[in-house]
Amino acid sequence: MWLSRGCVKAATSSVGRRLSRAVAGGRRKSHAAAAAAAAVAVAAFMPEAAGFQGVRDRAGLHEFSVASKENFWAAVARRRLDWISPFRGVLDCDMERGKVSWFRGGQLNVSVNCLDRHARGSPEKVALIWERDEPGSEVKVTYRQLLEMTCRAGNLLRRHGVKRGDCVTIYMPPCPLAVASMLACARVGAAHNVVFAGFSAEALAERIRDARSSTVITVNESVRGGKVTRLKATVDQAVRSCPTVRQVFVVMRTDTPVAMTTADVAMEEEMMSEDVVCEPAAMDSEDVLFLLYTSGSTGKPKGLVHTQAGYLLYTALTHKYVFDYHDGDVFGCVADIGWITGHSYAVYGPLANGGTTVLFESTPVYPDPGRYWEMVERLKINQFYGAPTAIRLLLKYGDQWVRKYDRSSLRTLGSVGEPINTEAWEWYHSVVGDGRCPVVDTWWQTETGGICIAPRPSEPHAEIVPGMAMRPFFGIKPALMDGQGQVVTSDGASGALCLTQPWPGMARSIHNDHQRFVDTYFKTYPGYFFTGDGAHRSEDGYYQITGRLDDVINVSGHRIGTAEIEDVVNHCSAVAESAVIGCSHHIKGQGVYAFVVLKQDAQEADLASQINSSVSNKIAKYACPDHIQFVQRLPKTRSGKIMRRVLRKVVERDLDGLGDLSTLDDPAAVQEIIQGHRDLCAKQEKSSSSSSSSSSHDDGK
């Protein structure tokens, strides 16, 4: 009190005026000093920021990247990519027609950016650690070795007539030669089309035909979870219906010989006689780098097209900043190279940054549920990037499998592919990460090329909310759309998630079907890229993905994300995981159908009422499941995604419409679920008929 009165008095006297000027000057100086320190800090964080006017902190950097996207991306592209000839234009874009191009006029070679420039400075640095299925038998490949391998493969492809503009289909498990094959395509200017090695012959053939590949690269056999699969035999079967295929290169993963036809080439053997120098093709920024097939909600799989410079730049930048990757770190993305996550974060992002990346060939439970963490200890992994489904699976086995191993090398934990429920998030954070590592829930899609929303980068120590992707990456400006197609401006609101402006990593087209590209992504909300996902923006402006919009159900006119219900169900202590879908309901329009997997030793008794009261307490009564079917396991793709489409068909009793089950990890799961559904229906009918007779009796009373 006294002090404040004294200050007021001093400020009114002339001495006081001088004093207050001096104080203000001091404050200005200290403001200036603080601003300068902040500018230094942000430039240390991202050197390009030094050239961005008015950028003082990381939030400012994000604002700049959105408001001045061309300046931002041009600066990043100049600094982080090696160009054969510099680009002239930064961005050409017509979102309504789905026409986007970045860095026009620029020429570069992606394999040079991923290999040569690192091999020059640090040839003996490890580029790949191939974590083979057999634990403890990992193989390390240096940048020099990977460059040589890639050059030999590139020369071999060239000698066999593969040229710029061709598309090579790669049907291989994660292994160094698969990566060298991808990069060899990039070296000679061919596009690659990696098909997940779990796809059936038919699915493979469909993709080969659509891509019009003349060349396929495969292995004799794959080994996963101790199980051997004859991939070459699948390729043999597939190519019978692919007239475009002229040659199949075969790599020997195991010692088991395979029958070779005249079209087959023993790849490793032939590579031995190739030169270790291979002239890189000068590729235009917008030439195709790869096709990657992914499922749409309807119709045949679509081959999304990604191009050279923008994709590489975007994966490099997201890899560095979302995961806080530093030189010397070991990056462990356990996704298969057959999916976009494997492309962007097991291969292109880490290699563009000169990093060391793990190629994981096994499963989370082979030979036991400690596999990931034993690998983390053995390889000293610094960033671990996996899928929620695996986390939920491991959670079921208990903490001891984690605690057994030293995980002190871990600095960042990543999650991708589906919403991560809070229980799994908490377990990942507190048990796997010992509460020390930021968990980054990364939202993105095959279409986006790289991570678009994630908790990092942000100010150091900025809060991370469990189960939320939270913050848009540099250059990403999301919008939520309401039912009328209008932009939702308020926070604390939900809507259809769109991205309002182009970013370098976005897909450029659907192979052979640009119109489908336009219709799927740019027609629903003209001028915007529509992701197909729903999202909620919290009062704090953070994004939470609520799931595919086709997974949103409408119960008595109330919209509810199935993911939201799953989150609550999964929180029940006896529940390992669940899948919730909408089912038709004669009064409410749609009802809620929950498939629930229990933890080991958990009992079914009373669980239904426990689940119902949890849902009713945490969301609302209307969200309570109408049906709960306890199952041993859920139908999943081999990449771990729950196939809700299959569950919906079972519940709709449309067994003829189950569609292609070849991508399922374990097709037997479906039969169990069909039977379980029948039993549940029979039980419910019985109890409703007995309750209706008792109710009629009651009525009669």
Ligand code: WTA
């Ligand atoms: C979902 C995988 C919630 C989403 C990289 C998206 C997610 C689809 C998340 C793309 C996440 C991906 N939280 N949902 N962090 N990440 N998804 O093409 O529905 O295999 O549209 O790409 O997965 O799957 P895709």
